[in-house]
Amino acid sequence: MxxxxxxxxxxxxxxMDEKVLEAMEPYLFEKYSVATSEFGHSMGIEAKEGLEEARKSIAKRLGAAPGEMIFTSGSAESSNLAIKGVMEANKGHLIVSDIEDFAVLHTARTLEKAGYEVSYLPVDEEGFVDPDELVDTIRDDTVLVSIQHANQEIGTIQDISALAGICDEAEVLFHTDATHTFTRVPLDVEKIPVDLVTLSAHTIHGPKGIGALYVREGTPLKKQMEGGFQEFDMRGGLENIPGAVGFSKAVELVAxxxxxxxxxxxxxxxxxxxxxxxxxxxxxxxxxxxxxxxxxxxxxxxxxxxxxxxxxxxxxxxxxxxxxxxxxxxxxxxxxxxxxxxxxxxxxxxxxxxxxxxxxxxxxxxxxxxxxxxxxxxxxxxxx
Ligand SMILES: Cc1ncc(COP(=O)(O)O)c(C=O)c1O
The missing domain is CATH 3.90.1150.10 (Aspartate Aminotransferase, domain 1)
Known part of the structure; x- marks a missing residue:
């Protein structure tokens, strides 16, 4: 055109921001080894260091510890891992909102077909979930609530602090899809009791094909991607180190x-x-x-x-x-x-x-x- x-x-x-590409380039052409080779040679060590530095700085922006951050291929995978991972590890009732992205909604429907019970929370005319309705929907066997931080289409930001607080009090796990809010709207997992957070790089001028799932320490989660022992044995498969480094740079660039x-x-x-x-x-x-x-x-x-x-x-x-x-x-x-x-x-x-x-x-x-x-x-x- x-x-x-x-x-x-x-x-x-x-x-993608040019500065992100600059940060990634060394990990494509010089430090191109893999983290799992850290015990074999120094090129493995420098690759591993790049991955861990990226993990540390992304975790810091969310108030998390590096060990609570699992790199994935993006938001869809993160939400699949969060929801299937928690439900399969615990079994029970799941609650999601009606206006989630399909990564959450279709995952919920798949679990429903597999025999899990799922409740869908309606939203008001501006897209807000009613906290009282959440209280009423939580049951004794509710395991997980998944409500997005902000909506992908209409941009409404939920009162995540109130919703996570309700779940915390009821001893129910809480997941939020923060694909469109990470770095744009404050979210600090030290202050807000969310247990799992979906993150993505390509919505903030980072590379495509890399995202992360924050998992609060101690949260029971069943691994979904079998392979090696990468990502704290929570996601098998070769780590995308250039992607992780680019993601971290993208986070750093949002002011x-x-x-x-x-x-x-x-x-x-x-x-x-x-x-x-x-x-x-x-x-x-x-x-x-x-x-x-x-x-x-x-x-x-x-x-x-x-x-x-x-x-x-x-x-x-x-x-x-x-x-x-x-x-x-x-x-x-x-x-x-x-x-x-x-x-x-x-x-x-x-x-x-x-x-x-x-x-x-x-x-x-x-x-x-x-x-x-x-x-x-x-x-x-x-x-x-
Ligand atoms: C809120 C939200 N979550 C998850 C996804 C899925 O993200 P991806 O396809 O990058 O994995 C999207 C895609 O647009 C989205 O808008």
């Missing part, structure tokens, strides 16, 4: 002023769209919202048509999560917050990253204004 290109689909994945800047850009999108385009609805909470997410329904038009027209103008946004957009079904998240099919299909997600600018935000809003106006003129959905 020629001409201007604006990428605002950073929740699906981000452009608070970047998060403040993203929040300003996000608010520019929301404010301009709401002021300048009639018949729009902001999906998710205005206050408790990811700094990098704006999700808006443009009534009387299809989100698919908007994204196609924006794509022709070089703009990349999405109508839902990356995991969702291959299907033409209505988004389970928008339906979960009480939306109907029209609202779900007319929703557009703008997700920001380090490389977006104010000029790009204005370019996107100017274009969406034009596109929505034209589409409404020919829309069969009509105002009536």
């Amino acid at each position: 020629q001409g201007k290109r604006v990428y605002m689909d950073n929740a699906a994945s981000t452009r 608070e002023d970047e998060n403040r800047r993203l929040k300003e850009l996000r608010d520019m999108i929301i404010d301009r769209v709401q002021e300048e385009i009639p018949d729009t609805t902001l999906n998710g909470s205005r206050e408790q919202r990811l700094p990098q997410n704006a999700n808006i329904t443009f009534h009387y038009v299809e989100g698919e048509s908007i994204t196609l027209h924006l794509d022709m103008r070089g703009i990349a946004v999405s109508t839902g999560s990356a995991c969702f957009s291959r299907s033409l079904e209505a988004s389970h998240v928008i339906m979960g917050i009480g939306g109907d099919h029209e609202r779900a299909h007319g929703s557009v997600r703008f997700s920001l990253g380090r490389f977006n600018t104010e000029e790009e935000v204005n370019y996107v809003v100017d274009n969406i204004k034009e596109v929505v106006k034209r589409l409404r003129e020919i829309s069969p959905l009509g105002k009536e």
Whole structure:
């Protein structure tokens, strides 16, 4: 494609930062041995040191000990390991929210088919789980509760402290998917009693194919990936050391002023769209919202048509999560917050990253204004 290109689909994945590549390069071309060779030769030792340094610095950002951090291939694997690992080690009842990413939701359904009992918690119109409803749903045999830190589509940030506190009091394990919040929204496992946290690198300008699962010391977990004894014997298979080093660099590069800047850009999108385009609805909470997410329904038009027209103008946004957009079904998240099919299909997600600018935000809003106006003129959905 020629001409201007604006990428605002950073929740699906981000452009890797050049500094991340620089940090990874030595582990691709010089220190390319594997950690398991640390007892055989010095090249194994330097590879192992790189892996452990990365583990230490990622763990520190979460308030965790290095020994509580298991590297995985990404968020989907981390959530699979957390949920299947805990349920298979304990057996019993599982609770998840209705608007989780498929990595959690499909894992819960698979366990249900295998005979486990699962409860699905509804959310309110902004996407919040009601803490009282969680209290009422916890049973004597509840083993694990899995509720995301923030939603992948509508950006709503849960009151994780309250939800984890309830589980702690009930002596139930608590897992949270922090794919979109890690480094963007504070989460300190020393202060908040979460037992397992899913993390990913590619949502924060790190490499694809690397993530981690925080597992609080003493949490019973059944290994899911058989192989060698890597990752404290919790995940067999060769460690992705360049990936882990890149992940650690990506974490180091996210600073608070970047998060403040993203929040300003996000608010520019929301404010301009709401002021300048009639018949729009902001999906998710205005206050408790990811700094990098704006999700808006443009009534009387299809989100698919908007994204196609924006794509022709070089703009990349999405109508839902990356995991969702291959299907033409209505988004389970928008339906979960009480939306109907029209609202779900007319929703557009703008997700920001380090490389977006104010000029790009204005370019996107100017274009969406034009596109929505034209589409409404020919829309069969009509105002009536
Ligand atoms: C909240 C959340 N969790 C998990 C995943 C799965 O991540 P991955 O496919 O990178 O493993 C996604 C993917 O978009 C997501 O948005």
